[in-house]
Amino acid sequence: METLRELLRASLWTKSLSPAQLARIESETLVRDLPVGVPVCRKGEPVEHWIGLIDGLVKMTSVTPEGKTTTFTGLTSGGWFGEGSLLRDKERRYDVVTLRESRVAYMPRATFDWLLDNDIQFNRFLLMQLNERLSQFIAMVEYERLLEPDARVARSLAGLFNPVLYPDQQRDVQLSQEEIGYLSGVSRQRVNQALKVLENAGLVKVQYGRVHVIDLEGLRSFT
DNA sequence: TCATTAAATTGTT
DNA sequence: AACAATTTAATGA
Numbered sequence: 537m538e539t540l541r542e543l544l545r546a547s548l549w550t551k552s553l554s555p556a557q558l559a560r561i562e563s564e565t566l567v568r569d570l571p572v573g574v575p576v577c578r579k580g581e582p583v584e585h586w587i588g589l590i591d592g593l594v595k596m597t598s599v600t601p602e603g604k605t606t607t608f609t610g611l612t613s614g615g616w617f618g619e620g621s622l623l624r625d626k627e628r629r630y631d632v633v634t635l636r637e638s639r640v641a642y643m644p645r646a647t648f649d650w651l652l653d654n655d656i657q658f659n660r661f662l663l664m665q666l667n668e669r670l671s672q673f674i675a676m677v678e679y680e681r682l683l684e685p686d687a688r689v690a691r692s693l694a695g696l697f698n699p700v701l702y703p704d705q706q707r708d709v710q711l712s713q714e715e716i717g718y719l720s721g722v723s724r725q726r727v728n729q730a731l732k733v734l735e736n737a738g739l740v741k742v743q744y745g746r747v748h749v750i751d752l753e754g755l756r757s758f759t
Numbered sequence: 760t761c762a763t764t765a766a767a768t769t770g771t772t
Numbered sequence: 773a774a775c776a777a778t779t780t781a782a783t784g785a
Contacts, residue, residue, distance in 0.1 A: 713769070744769075
Protein backbone atom coordinates (compact mmCIF):
# COMPACT_ATOMS: atom_id res chain seq x y z
CA MET A 537 0.00 0.00 0.00
CA GLU A 538 1.18 3.51 -0.69
CA THR A 539 -1.23 6.03 0.78
CA LEU A 540 -3.12 6.65 3.99
CA ARG A 541 -6.33 6.44 1.99
CA GLU A 542 -5.47 2.93 0.86
CA LEU A 543 -4.68 1.90 4.42
CA LEU A 544 -8.03 3.24 5.59
CA ARG A 545 -9.87 1.51 2.78
CA ALA A 546 -8.23 -1.80 3.68
CA SER A 547 -8.94 -1.43 7.41
CA LEU A 548 -11.97 -3.30 8.70
CA TRP A 549 -13.10 -0.55 11.07
CA THR A 550 -13.71 2.05 8.34
CA LYS A 551 -16.49 0.18 6.56
CA SER A 552 -19.36 1.98 8.24
CA LEU A 553 -17.87 5.47 8.24
CA SER A 554 -19.28 8.27 6.12
CA PRO A 555 -17.09 10.06 3.58
CA ALA A 556 -17.04 13.07 5.87
CA GLN A 557 -15.85 11.01 8.80
CA LEU A 558 -13.18 9.38 6.67
CA ALA A 559 -12.06 12.78 5.44
CA ARG A 560 -11.74 13.98 9.01
CA ILE A 561 -9.58 10.99 9.93
CA GLU A 562 -7.49 11.48 6.85
CA SER A 563 -6.86 15.13 7.58
CA GLU A 564 -5.99 14.59 11.24
CA THR A 565 -3.67 11.63 10.74
CA LEU A 566 0.03 12.24 10.13
CA VAL A 567 2.08 10.19 7.71
CA ARG A 568 5.81 9.74 8.00
CA ASP A 569 8.32 7.83 5.91
CA LEU A 570 10.97 6.11 7.97
CA PRO A 571 14.24 4.45 6.93
CA VAL A 572 15.45 1.09 8.21
CA GLY A 573 16.36 0.69 11.85
CA VAL A 574 14.72 3.77 13.38
CA PRO A 575 12.13 3.86 16.15
CA VAL A 576 8.48 4.26 15.19
CA CYS A 577 7.75 4.92 18.84
CA ARG A 578 9.74 4.45 22.03
CA LYS A 579 9.20 2.87 25.38
CA GLY A 580 8.56 5.46 28.06
CA GLU A 581 7.19 8.05 25.67
CA PRO A 582 3.78 9.53 26.44
CA VAL A 583 1.22 7.77 24.26
CA GLU A 584 -0.27 10.28 21.87
CA HIS A 585 -1.06 8.24 18.77
CA TRP A 586 -2.62 5.10 17.41
CA ILE A 587 -0.25 3.85 14.78
CA GLY A 588 -0.97 2.26 11.41
CA LEU A 589 1.48 0.71 9.00
CA ILE A 590 0.80 1.77 5.41
CA ASP A 591 3.81 0.00 4.00
CA GLY A 592 6.89 -1.75 5.32
CA LEU A 593 7.72 -3.95 8.26
CA VAL A 594 8.32 -3.20 11.94
CA LYS A 595 9.03 -5.15 15.10
CA MET A 596 7.95 -4.75 18.70
CA THR A 597 10.88 -4.98 21.08
CA SER A 598 11.80 -4.31 24.63
CA VAL A 599 15.21 -3.36 25.96
CA THR A 600 16.24 -4.30 29.47
CA PRO A 601 18.15 -1.79 31.61
CA GLU A 602 21.28 -3.86 30.92
CA GLY A 603 20.79 -3.30 27.21
CA LYS A 604 19.56 -6.73 26.17
CA THR A 605 16.92 -6.66 23.46
CA THR A 606 14.04 -9.07 23.08
CA THR A 607 11.77 -9.10 20.06
CA PHE A 608 8.11 -9.89 20.68
CA THR A 609 6.59 -9.88 17.25
CA GLY A 610 6.71 -8.42 13.77
CA LEU A 611 4.00 -6.25 12.27
CA THR A 612 3.28 -5.96 8.57
CA SER A 613 1.51 -3.45 6.38
CA GLY A 614 -2.20 -2.93 6.84
CA GLY A 615 -2.00 -3.31 10.60
CA TRP A 616 -2.76 -0.89 13.43
CA PHE A 617 -1.17 -1.07 16.86
CA GLY A 618 -0.72 0.75 20.13
CA GLU A 619 -4.40 0.73 21.13
CA GLY A 620 -3.51 -1.12 24.31
CA SER A 621 -1.19 1.64 25.46
CA LEU A 622 -3.67 4.29 24.31
CA LEU A 623 -6.51 2.78 26.36
CA ARG A 624 -4.58 1.98 29.45
CA ASP A 625 -1.20 3.57 29.91
CA LYS A 626 0.31 6.95 30.22
CA GLU A 627 3.60 5.72 28.85
CA ARG A 628 4.39 3.31 26.08
CA ARG A 629 5.64 -0.05 27.30
CA TYR A 630 7.71 -1.16 24.36
CA ASP A 631 9.69 0.05 21.39
CA VAL A 632 8.63 -0.34 17.80
CA VAL A 633 11.48 -0.27 15.29
CA THR A 634 11.46 -0.40 11.49
CA LEU A 635 12.90 -3.55 9.93
CA ARG A 636 12.76 -2.02 6.48
CA GLU A 637 11.77 1.28 4.95
CA SER A 638 8.27 1.99 6.18
CA ARG A 639 5.43 4.47 5.75
CA VAL A 640 3.69 5.00 9.05
CA ALA A 641 0.37 6.68 9.94
CA TYR A 642 0.01 8.42 13.30
CA MET A 643 -3.60 8.99 14.39
CA PRO A 644 -3.80 11.51 17.25
CA ARG A 645 -5.36 10.44 20.52
CA ALA A 646 -8.20 12.93 20.02
CA THR A 647 -9.24 11.27 16.75
CA PHE A 648 -8.96 7.85 18.33
CA ASP A 649 -11.15 8.93 21.25
CA TRP A 650 -13.69 10.45 18.91
CA LEU A 651 -14.00 7.14 17.05
CA LEU A 652 -14.23 5.30 20.34
CA ASP A 653 -17.08 7.51 21.49
CA ASN A 654 -19.02 7.58 18.25
CA ASP A 655 -18.56 4.41 16.26
CA ILE A 656 -19.67 0.96 17.34
CA GLN A 657 -17.85 -0.74 14.51
CA PHE A 658 -14.64 0.81 15.74
CA ASN A 659 -15.21 -0.59 19.21
CA ARG A 660 -15.98 -4.00 17.75
CA PHE A 661 -12.81 -3.87 15.74
CA LEU A 662 -10.73 -3.06 18.80
CA LEU A 663 -12.27 -5.94 20.73
CA MET A 664 -11.56 -8.30 17.89
CA GLN A 665 -8.01 -7.07 17.42
CA LEU A 666 -7.20 -7.26 21.13
CA ASN A 667 -8.63 -10.76 21.23
CA GLU A 668 -6.68 -11.81 18.17
CA ARG A 669 -3.46 -10.52 19.69
CA LEU A 670 -4.19 -12.24 22.97
CA SER A 671 -4.60 -15.61 21.30
CA GLN A 672 -1.50 -14.95 19.24
CA PHE A 673 0.58 -14.34 22.34
CA ILE A 674 -0.89 -17.30 24.19
CA ALA A 675 -0.05 -19.48 21.22
CA MET A 676 3.49 -18.08 21.30
CA VAL A 677 4.01 -19.07 24.91
CA GLU A 678 2.56 -22.45 24.16
CA TYR A 679 4.73 -23.28 21.21
CA GLU A 680 7.82 -21.74 22.69
CA ARG A 681 7.71 -24.62 25.13
CA LEU A 682 6.29 -27.38 23.03
CA LEU A 683 7.51 -27.06 19.48
CA GLU A 684 10.83 -27.72 17.86
CA PRO A 685 12.66 -24.86 16.12
CA ASP A 686 11.43 -25.72 12.61
CA ALA A 687 7.82 -25.32 13.69
CA ARG A 688 8.54 -22.18 15.67
CA VAL A 689 10.08 -20.52 12.65
CA ALA A 690 7.12 -21.66 10.56
CA ARG A 691 4.60 -20.15 12.94
CA SER A 692 6.42 -16.86 13.44
CA LEU A 693 6.49 -16.44 9.69
CA ALA A 694 2.82 -17.35 9.41
CA GLY A 695 2.06 -14.83 12.16
CA LEU A 696 3.27 -12.04 9.91
CA PHE A 697 0.48 -12.87 7.48
CA ASN A 698 -2.40 -12.89 9.93
CA PRO A 699 -5.26 -11.63 7.71
CA VAL A 700 -7.23 -10.28 10.67
CA LEU A 701 -4.42 -8.10 11.99
CA TYR A 702 -2.78 -7.28 8.65
CA PRO A 703 -5.34 -7.07 5.85
CA ASP A 704 -2.75 -6.22 3.22
CA GLN A 705 -2.44 -9.42 1.27
CA GLN A 706 1.18 -9.89 0.44
CA ARG A 707 3.14 -13.08 0.45
CA ASP A 708 6.66 -11.70 0.62
CA VAL A 709 8.73 -10.75 3.61
CA GLN A 710 11.94 -8.90 3.05
CA LEU A 711 13.69 -10.15 6.12
CA SER A 712 17.16 -11.54 6.76
CA GLN A 713 17.52 -14.91 8.44
CA GLU A 714 19.05 -13.11 11.40
CA GLU A 715 15.87 -11.06 11.89
CA ILE A 716 13.69 -14.14 11.48
CA GLY A 717 15.78 -15.60 14.29
CA TYR A 718 14.95 -12.66 16.56
CA LEU A 719 11.26 -12.94 15.72
CA SER A 720 11.07 -16.64 16.43
CA GLY A 721 13.52 -16.90 19.30
CA VAL A 722 15.89 -19.16 17.39
CA SER A 723 19.53 -18.76 16.41
CA ARG A 724 20.34 -17.59 12.91
CA GLN A 725 22.02 -20.89 12.15
CA ARG A 726 18.91 -22.77 13.17
CA VAL A 727 16.73 -20.47 11.08
CA ASN A 728 18.90 -21.33 8.12
CA GLN A 729 18.26 -25.03 8.63
CA ALA A 730 14.57 -24.53 9.36
CA LEU A 731 14.06 -22.54 6.16
CA LYS A 732 15.55 -25.36 4.15
CA VAL A 733 13.18 -27.83 5.75
CA LEU A 734 10.23 -25.54 5.04
CA GLU A 735 11.39 -24.99 1.49
CA ASN A 736 11.71 -28.72 0.89
CA ALA A 737 8.21 -29.15 2.25
CA GLY A 738 7.02 -26.73 -0.42
CA LEU A 739 5.78 -24.15 2.06
CA VAL A 740 8.11 -21.26 1.28
CA LYS A 741 10.64 -20.11 -1.26
CA VAL A 742 13.86 -18.77 0.19
CA GLN A 743 15.64 -15.96 -1.61
CA TYR A 744 18.52 -13.68 -0.71
CA GLY A 745 17.29 -11.49 2.12
CA ARG A 746 13.67 -12.47 1.70
CA VAL A 747 11.17 -15.27 2.06
CA HIS A 748 8.17 -15.91 -0.16
CA VAL A 749 5.26 -17.79 1.37
CA ILE A 750 3.72 -20.41 -0.89
CA ASP A 751 1.44 -22.31 1.46
CA LEU A 752 0.28 -20.14 4.36
CA GLU A 753 -2.07 -22.71 5.84
CA GLY A 754 0.69 -25.32 5.68
CA LEU A 755 3.02 -22.97 7.52
CA ARG A 756 0.48 -22.39 10.28
CA SER A 757 -0.06 -26.07 10.90
CA PHE A 758 3.51 -27.24 10.38
CA THR A 759 4.68 -29.62 13.07
C1' DT B 760 26.34 -1.03 -19.98
C1' DC B 761 30.09 -3.20 -17.69
C1' DA B 762 33.62 -3.92 -14.15
C1' DT B 763 35.10 -3.04 -9.54
C1' DT B 764 34.39 -2.76 -4.74
C1' DA B 765 32.11 -2.56 -0.25
C1' DA B 766 28.49 -4.16 2.51
C1' DA B 767 25.04 -7.40 3.68
C1' DT B 768 23.55 -11.99 3.96
C1' DT B 769 24.05 -16.81 3.80
C1' DG B 770 26.12 -21.48 4.56
C1' DT B 771 28.90 -24.10 7.41
C1' DT B 772 31.78 -25.46 11.35
C1' DA C 773 31.06 -17.13 17.64
C1' DA C 774 33.88 -17.33 13.65
C1' DC C 775 34.97 -17.78 8.82
C1' DA C 776 34.38 -18.25 3.85
C1' DA C 777 31.26 -17.94 0.05
C1' DT C 778 27.66 -15.65 -2.21
C1' DT C 779 24.54 -11.83 -3.48
C1' DT C 780 23.35 -7.16 -3.80
C1' DA C 781 23.93 -2.24 -4.29
C1' DA C 782 26.80 1.58 -5.31
C1' DT C 783 30.28 3.70 -7.95
C1' DG C 784 32.61 5.29 -11.82
C1' DA C 785 34.69 4.42 -16.38
